[in-house]
Amino acid sequence: MIGNVSIVGAGTAGLIAAKALSRHGIRTTVYDQKHRLGRPPRASGILSIKGLGSLGIEYSRAVTNTLSGARIHAGGQTVSIKSKEPIAHVLDRPELNEICREEAESAGALVITGQRISGHALDRMSGSGILIGADGAVSSVAGHFSMGPIGRHALTYKAEYEVSSNDGMVDLFFDSAYKGLFAWLCPNSNDILEVGVGVDSRYGNGKRAFEHFIRSKDVAGIIGYSKPVSEGASMIPMSMRHRIVDESRGVLLVGDAAGQVKATTGGGIIFGGNAALIAAETIKRHMEEGASLKDYEDIFSRRYGMEMALHRAISAVYSNSGPGTIGLGLRMMRTIGLDRFLGDYGDMDMPSLMIKRFFLRGLSN
Numbered sequence: 015m016i017g018n019v020s021i022v023g024a025g026t027a028g029l030i031a032a033k034a035l036s037r038h039g040i041r042t043t044v045y046d047q048k049h050r051l052g053r054p055p056r057a058s059g060i061l062s063i064k065g066l067g068s069l070g071i072e073y074s075r076a077v078t079n080t081l082s083g084a085r086i087h088a089g090g091q092t093v094s095i096k097s098k099e100p101i102a103h104v105l106d107r108p109e110l111n112e113i114c115r116e117e118a119e120s121a122g123a124l125v126i127t128g129q130r131i132s133g134h135a136l137d138r139m140s141g142s143g144i145l146i147g148a149d150g151a152v153s154s155v156a157g158h159f160s161m162g163p164i165g166r167h168a169l170t171y172k173a174e175y176e177v178s179s180n181d182g183m184v185d186l187f188f189d190s191a192y193k194g195l196f197a198w199l200c201p202n203s204n205d206i207l208e209v210g211v212g213v214d215s216r217y218g219n220g221k222r223a224f225e226h227f228i229r230s231k232d233v234a235g236i237i238g239y240s241k242p243v244s245e246g247a248s249m250i251p252m253s254m255r256h257r258i259v260d261e262s263r264g265v266l267l268v269g270d271a272a273g274q275v276k277a278t279t280g281g282g283i284i285f286g287g288n289a290a291l292i293a294a295e296t297i298k299r300h301m302e303e304g305a306s307l308k309d310y311e312d313i314f315s316r317r318y319g320m321e322m323a324l325h326r327a328i329s330a331v332y333s334n335s336g337p338g339t340i341g342l343g344l345r346m347m348r349t350i351g352l353d354r355f356l357g358d359y360g361d362m363d364m365p366s367l368m369i370k371r372f373f374l375r376g377l378s379n
């Protein structure tokens with residue numbers, strides 16, 4: 015063993031880091047306040063198939079559905095962006111967490127559940143090795159080590175209904191009631207439909223926005239009087255934390271704790287998981303060759319900084335436009351064939367690839 019790492023938080027980011035560190039021969043302990051990891055499931059699990067491949071997880075037993083596109087609704091307009099191939103899986107989040115835990119443990123990591131870490135325990139952990147904060151949007155590690163705030167949050171509320179409505183497409187609804195994000199209908203499986211909303215915390219409240227959404231004709235006609243089989247509120251960090259490394263105290267943040275989330279959709283597993291892999295590689299080089307822990311921040315920013323910025327820019331466009339303007343944009347998309355282009359060349363995670371293809375090929379096939 016070449017050193018010690020403590021990880022606070024056994025979500026996907028913490029467990030992916032734990033597996034990679036253990037494989038590098040580093041003694042790794044992960045702590046989580048929950049007894050049952052990933053429960054209750056408050057988040058969705060729509061992940062691009064390509065992005066999932068980059069995480070190196072044997073995820074197949076968590077797949078509950080496969081999607082080939084999205085319908086976007088705003089201002090009375092609807093546009094379908096459909097790919098010829100499946101582009102995303104819907105994963106059962108507690109099952110995904112369990113797979114990540116099994117993989118981390120088989121690599122040699124110790125996972126301790128039912129233990130909340132704060133205060134002096136954090137100082138002890140950073141004093142006796144490296145400490146990774148993978149403890150989600152409201153990170154105790156970031157707070158304790160004064161690593162700055164996350165500027166923007168979305169408040170979410172979602173529920174699952176026993177409704178059969180699966181055509182392999184997710185529906186996204188843009189409206190001023192969900193300013194900053196959107197509302198969605200996602201077939202989690204053949205007989206479970208997820209209904210959710212996210213709204214920028216400056217403009218609204220997740221539960222209230224949800225009540226508005228389920229009363230709308232788009233949803234009421236589908237769920238009727240059925241009662242949800244699960245429901246709950248959560249929060250998504252929508253911007254990066256100012257600092258994600260404290261070199262002198264040996265502290266790194268990964269995943270939602272760092273704000274490594276796509277501002278367009280609130281999806282954080284792919285970027286957070288890849289950040290965890292970069293953090294593990296950097297810690298290995300730090301322990302073996304004295305490399306700076308700051309390399310983690312630099313490498314993440316080189317690989318994903320541009321993509322994160324593009325997600326923020328796209329999100330700023332729809333966050334600052336009313337539904338009428340977005341609807342007009344959708345009509346224009348259809349008229350010029352941008353919907354087909356996005357279906358053929360869109361990338362859920364890396365907008366720059368799409369832009370590159372646009373400049374190489376234009377909209378014509």
Ligand SMILES: Cc1cc2nc3c(=O)[nH]c(=O)nc-3n(C[C@H](O)[C@H](O)[C@H](O)COP(=O)(O)OP(=O)(O)OC[C@H]3O[C@@H](n4cnc5c(N)ncnc54)[C@H](O)[C@@H]3O)c2cc1C
Nearest residue numbers: 023025026027047057058060131149150269270281282283
């Ligand atoms: C409604 C909703 C829908 C979403 N949909 C998607 C989606 O479709 N695709 C996608 O990619 N992402 C989605 N996300 C985002 C995704 O869920 C997060 O980006 C991801 O869970 C972040 O993983 P993480 O490991 O960084 O943090 P978390 O999953 O938040 O895990 C943090 C862990 O730390 C533990 N913890 C916290 N504090 C302490 C402490 N002091 N001591 C010990 N343990 C502690 C918690 O118990 C938790 O287990 C969604 C989020 C929400 C809310």
